[in-house]
Amino acid sequence: MSEEKIQECKCEHDHIGFVDMVKHDMPADEHLYDLADLFKVFGDTTRIKILYVLFESDMCVCDIADSLGMTQSAISHQLKVLKQSKLISNRRDGKSIIYYLADDHVRTIIGMGMDHILE
Amino acid sequence: MSEEKIQECKCEHDHIGFVDMVKHDMPADEHLYDLADLFKVFGDTTRIKILYVLFESDMCVCDIADSLGMTQSAISHQLKVLKQSKLISNRRDGKSIIYYLADDHVRTIIGMGMDHILE
DNA sequence: ATAACATATGAACAACAATTCATATGAAAG
DNA sequence: CTTTCATATGAATTGTTGTTCATATGTTAT
Numbered sequence: 001m002s003e004e005k006i007q008e009c010k011c012e013h014d015h016i017g018f019v020d021m022v023k024h025d026m027p028a029d030e031h032l033y034d035l036a037d038l039f040k041v042f043g044d045t046t047r048i049k050i051l052y053v054l055f056e057s058d059m060c061v062c063d064i065a066d067s068l069g070m071t072q073s074a075i076s077h078q079l080k081v082l083k084q085s086k087l088i089s090n091r092r093d094g095k096s097i098i099y100y101l102a103d104d105h106v107r108t109i110i111g112m113g114m115d116h117i118l119e
Numbered sequence: 120m121s122e123e124k125i126q127e128c129k130c131e132h133d134h135i136g137f138v139d140m141v142k143h144d145m146p147a148d149e150h151l152y153d154l155a156d157l158f159k160v161f162g163d164t165t166r167i168k169i170l171y172v173l174f175e176s177d178m179c180v181c182d183i184a185d186s187l188g189m190t191q192s193a194i195s196h197q198l199k200v201l202k203q204s205k206l207i208s209n210r211r212d213g214k215s216i217i218y219y220l221a222d223d224h225v226r227t228i229i230g231m232g233m234d235h236i237l238e
Numbered sequence: 239a240t241a242a243c244a245t246a247t248g249a250a251c252a253a254c255a256a257t258t259c260a261t262a263t264g265a266a267a268g
Numbered sequence: 269c270t271t272t273c274a275t276a277t278g279a280a281t282t283g284t285t286g287t288t289c290a291t292a293t294g295t296t297a298t
Contacts, residue, residue: 026171027233029164034236035229036164043159044286045151052145061245062130074287076246086235095244095295096130105235110154112231114146116205116224117153130244163256180275193257195276214266214274 041085042109046070047078051106054088060096160204161228165189166197170225173207179215 027035041047049068053059059067065075079099082088089102101107146154160166165187172178172186184194198218201207208221220226 025175026168031233031236032164032167032171035232036162036167038232038236039158039167040162040285043155043162045148045155046286048151048155048158049145052151056144060130071288072245073247073289077286080246092295095242097245105231109228109231109235112224112228113154113157114150116228117150117157159255165256190258191275192259192277196256199276211265214272216275 038085041081041087042113044078046074047082048110050075050078050082051087051101051110054099054101055107058098058100060093060098062096064099157204160200160206161232163197165193166201167229169194169197169201170206170220170229173218173220174226177217177219179212179217181215183218 026032046068050064053064053067061075061079062072064079065072068075079088079090083090083099086102087106088099090097090099092098145151168187169183172183178186180194180198181191183198184191187194198207198209202209202218205221206225207218209216209218211217
């Protein structure tokens with residue numbers, strides 16, 4: 001046990017009550033990690049830009065790279081991250097791979113974020 | 120200009136059209152940074168846990184630390200981050216500083232995230 | 239088959255972020 | 269005013285992440 005590492009303060013608030021309440025409604029650790037990982041994906045301007053680009057139209061990798069003025073490799077790495085989070089998906093079209101938004105969660109989440117920063 | 124660093128692909132899609140369209144609807148760089156910064160805040164399990172704790176009740180620093188089994192210092196550092204993003208706010212109550220959720224964006228954004236990871 | 243092209247990937251490097259530890263601040267009680 | 273307590277902060281450390289560079293994969297066209 002590493003309980004002794006955490007200092008107990010002596011403030012007058014109801015420790016035990018809160019701790020129990022929290023334990024009850026806190027999601028499972030696994031879900032908390034997944035949730036943080038999802039938000040991490042939105043926490044990078046390159047990925048946000050890619051998502052905005054895909055708001056407009058399904059698009060191949062090289063067009064995304066050109067649109068953002070970045071290298072194909074950098075974009076490809078980030079597309080992989082976005083795909084792992086199931087925010088985007090892709091299909092082949094001839095030589096190109098076309099990426100597109102997987103569902104509407106992306107728009108909603110980014111919309112909520114925008115609402116907050118624009119107060 | 121560093122335009123020559125970015126390679127142009129020769130795929131048959133309508134480059135110029137897309138680039139223009141994107142430029143039109145892409146938010147200003149400043150907003151994109153703010154947006155990414157906001158999501159970065161949600162991209163850490165410690166901060167997510169703190170927010171969940173505050174869903175239950177306004178709470179002082181030491182109670183938050185105890186609830187999560189973490190040191191006061193670690194929590195205090197993260198509370199600062201959360202406050203800078205205006206997700207939480209605080210008030211003094213005697214010797215303690217009580218933190219509380221600043222508005223309902225937090226619940227909505229985390230709710231959207233949960234929706235996505237739970238498919 | 240072979241060449242050309244679009245995309246993916248692995249390793250390396252640099253920038254960043256989270257926790258710890260030690261200590262500072264600042265309110266409250268004696 | 270001095271002590272105590274709750275919180276804040278700075279520096280150091282360690283782990284993580286984004287881009288670049290070089291190269292691999294796999295499809296299409298000749």
